[in-house]
Amino acid sequence: MASIQLSMGIPSFSAEAPASWEHLTDWAQLLEGCGFDRVLVSEHIAFGMNMEAYANPETGGTEGGRQPTGPDGHWLDPLVILTYLSARTQRIRLGTNILLAALRPAAVLAKTVATMDVLSNGRIDLGVGVGWQREEYDAAGVDFDKRGAILDQTLEVCQRFWRENEVSYASPGLSFDRIHMMPKPIQSGGVPIWVSGTVNRPVARRLARFGSYWIPWGPDARDIAGGIDRMRAAVEGVGGDPDGFGVTGSLRVKADAEGRSDLAAVAANAVAQAKAGVTDLRVTYWPLGSENRERGLRAFVEAVRTAVGG
Template identity: 55%
Template sequence: MVNEIAGRVPVELSVPLPSFAAEAPPSWRPLLETARLLDRAGVDRLLVSDHVVFGENLEEYGRPEVGGRRGGVQPTGPDGHWLEPLTTLSVIAGTTSRVRLGTNILIAALRRPVVLAKTAATLDVLSGGRLDLGVGVGWQREEYEAAGLRFEERGELLDRSLEICRTFWRDRRAAYRSADVEFEGVHMMPKPLQPGGVPIWVSGTVNRRVVRRLARFGSGWIPWGDAADDVVTGIARMRDALADAGGDPEGLRVAGTLPIARRDDRTVDLAPTMDAVPDLVAAGVTDFRARLPLSADPAEAEEAAGALVTAFRKATGRTPPGT
């Protein structure tokens, strides 16, 4: 079975939620309704995106040299409405029961590390240990400037944030020292419910800094740029680099896109959609991220989501939901 190929790493299905809009929606209630129906349908993880503010140079998103994606286009203009992800996941946590809750990605360095550690631990506790933090450096200089941070130092800032979060999640009596942050004998409770703290998924291309970050902090990798465009080659390169850096390539969890085949009426064609799964699992994808075209009718949407989950679990050798 396909799940045997993945070894000790589970194969999961994640769905991004529309937590942003080009114009102000009449209500955000459909977001919460979608989260509930995907929870009932058996989806493994829900994902939300992050932008705190926007500058007016959105063409920078298409520049890989600053952290963007070649040819990338932002889905909204600078006045697009983007919900803060940890706040959004807190509300979703209270309206769902089992689905995992993740960020894809959180620009973690924009938050003060001690507050991020507390916020994430609180959300993990209140959700029953369901939080995953996908983190990255982002691409937009203006967000760092608005936070009073240097864009050129974004990698170091992210590493420091993750170090401090891990320290507070792990140690009863926390101490830390760096060039700009120093504390000793500091206590933070509650700790996250999940052993070792909230799992961290590191986003980025295959480069020295991302490899080192993944080896130090990462439970999973979210490929970006060329590595996401050719995920099979990207995984092979990352595994080799991770082994050289002292990480665990065999236990690496990797996010990848589940290509959705559609019929003429734009509904999901399940058979050709699932055809792509075995080869991607064999290559090392463990978290399939699917942008589902859901009907505005809740019953139809839940039925379609449930059918996708059932087909996915059959394709990966997992027990169908409800059995």
């Protein structure tokens, strides 16, 4: 069985102001030491009062979902966090899950991410999506109803700046001529882009054009095998390579009353997802307390690696 990557999201947000944010460094170094491939952080720039929109699939949310903080939750900027963590780690990759890339001017984002890649020695992954919150786009002065098209434009401009020496671009909303931007990212072809979303034609086009990986969302994340089949067909339908992208899956670790995790169940789940086509397994919540954390994480990594390779 082909090897699989292991990633974990760490809490870069807090419902209340924490006494310190040093847990970010602690988590990143711990995951690196335990053999994880990637550490992930999420993003919100601002909040409106309509937090229930997170559970509305029609605007990008997920049915039954709940935002982890209220509107006054504390959220750190993910690009700043990953730059900070790049100086405190050596090997582990550093990714966004996800960045609302359309909220940033394309050239500014291209420069920022290329700089991060250079300073981290080529360890950056850029996970992107359109988000669910209209008020966040309003606060940034970006048209929520055009967010998909703006995201596509942003990704195109970023990749061209990362790959080409001289770039000219013309669209109704953005035009420039013979622009140079250095340095380029260390990674060949630029920073890998991970496209988040459900199976639909715009997301399939985005993945086919720009993406190296797909982050399933909503019902396609819950039915990962069916979601992969549907996305491969959708990507092929827009002229892309149905086998040309990796796929993220999710592993949930449960602990019993004594704080022990069922690693046999974790391994079986990992094998099933790998057979379905998942190439990156992500842990979004770690149930064991700090006393057992390192031992539990090492046992988890060993169980998954033994089951699926890597």
